[in-house]
Amino acid sequence: MSRLEKRPEPSRRMMLASPLIAAVAMLLTGSVMFFFLGQEPLHAFHVYFIKPWTTLYGVGELLLKATPLILCGVGLAIGFRANVANIGADGQLTVGAIAAGAVALYFDQVQAWWVLPLMLAAGALGGMLWAAIPALLRTRFNTSEILVSLMLVYVAYHLLSYLVHGPMRDPDGFNFPQSKMFGESATLPLLVEGLRVNAAFILSLVAAAAAWFFCKHTFAGYRMQVSGMAPAAALYAGFSEPRNVWLAFMVSGALAGVAGVGEVAGPLGQMQPSVSAGYGFAAIIVAYVGRLHPLGVVLSALLMSLLYIGGETAQIELQVPSAITGMFQGLLLFYLLAADLFIHYRFKPRKRHLPAVVGETA
């Protein structure tokens, strides 16, 4: 028997190790689950977690899926650092996609280089606009940004649904609820011919690098970090809370909006009733598993992307239900939170107060 003992100071080593522990625990749980689903665990494990890496196409898909997760995850991480809980990235992503889609459809006949940059700008603005609502209500009326940003996710879904059933619907599309396909100049260029990964991936890496610079080397980034870790100190230093809230929401809204552009101007190529496979929510896990650090986010986004792709591969090859992906995502976060215990605590063998009787524990 052992008991937990508080460490004199948080363990840096555990801080880096706990995401790895969580990932390993999740992979082990995955293998056990495959066993209960009647699969040969090692084979299933191989199909789910290894196979996507073995082909060039698979790697391309991994990077493609990681793109919106990095973009949303980096933005959310900046907010979470300052205790600003933006949970509505999926809504901001959706509105970003709507704004970009509106630009693409409006300039449908135009073949020009500026259409794509305009879409990106519109997407970023759309995401910021949607993020401005919870920021405004939190700073003006003290309303929980968690609940407001979440409610707006559902509003955004319905807005998109209205648009693809109505104003944005392709007139020649046999009444399918989707827009016409975007033209060449409204589609993101592919990175490698034959793969679906596109220029948005580069943007996501740039965003992660910029976020790293922001957190590490700017005063605003420092201010946000202090506010998150020591609110009282931040108050004493005169750091403005509203300014942090606004900054966090504007950055994460813009990045989520760009992620939305990446979807509609990338793999989808048109407006559809749903443009996100829950990336905004998965990005919450990505941010935490990435230790709220921009570079960590990139790595954890790749892991999360592997869960998506592996899920699809396993569904096709093993007839394992794809819903398993969502379970793995949730489990990963559970394990991370549990493993974080060891940052502040360590196991210590319990001292026996009575002399042990020989053979008692045999």
Place this chain on the structure above:
Amino acid sequence: MIDTALLIAFLASTAGAATPLVVASMGELVTERSGVLNLGMEGMMLVGAVTGFGVTLATGQMWLGLLAAMAAGMLMSLIFGFLVLTLQTNQVATGLALTLFGIGVSAFMGRGFVGQTVERMPQLTFPLLSEIPFVGPLLFRFDGMVYASVALVVLIGWMLARTRLGLVIRAVGESPHSAHAIGFPVIALRYGTVLFGGAMAGLGGAYLSLALTPMWVEGMTAGRGWIALAQVVFATWKPRGVLVGAYLFGGVTVLQFHGQGLGLAIPSEFLSMLPYLATIVVLVIICRNPQTILLNKPMSLGQNFKAD
């Protein structure tokens, strides 16, 4: 001039839409009164919905389905309780994880149920009373859960205000350290309120899949778990407020089904947005006065407690 039959139908379906919110919010209210914020409502409701539906489908016994849904909700909240109360994890992050996990688990469990139906939860029939014009269909033609949910509000209100258990729950929520010093088992009590919250969320979820729309659809709670959380804030942590809020929301929610009949020429998607927008508007109204929140919110809400 609005048709009386339509008005009756509108008001009666309001009660149906309000009931899952009442049940789930009451669970969360008790949890929050003890100082624990469980953001996993949506996930627990979904797992309750799928479990209740599956068990009812398999056994043909709705009461078994409801019991199983409560057990499933409790199991989910036990994960939350273990992480938050025993391992001292952050409540917000853990609650979010529970929701994400619940979305995944329910989709996984429910993959065989899509397209199947069960018999809708039956209405209770009160001889004579149900036949009274206007009043009959408005008050005496509901399923048992509608009445039970109102009774739950009264019961919890009484429990919190008048019983020793209620006093202890409130004491723990206001000041866990003082409660601990007096000798109350803070962690054990919080486990209890968390489990109760899970049971009620599961039950509320099962009402969706067994009574409101007797089928299983992935993600069928559509944010009701979050609305239930918001309800606790509108209610300023008071049981009565939950009832008022939930019926208000029930009304807004059913507008989308009766919108056209009521002569509202608005696309259905915009009517569907109403409950979410209404939630935001009411939250703003309640929260704009910081005094209201400060005076009523349990002082230790969201903060972990560790003895010694």
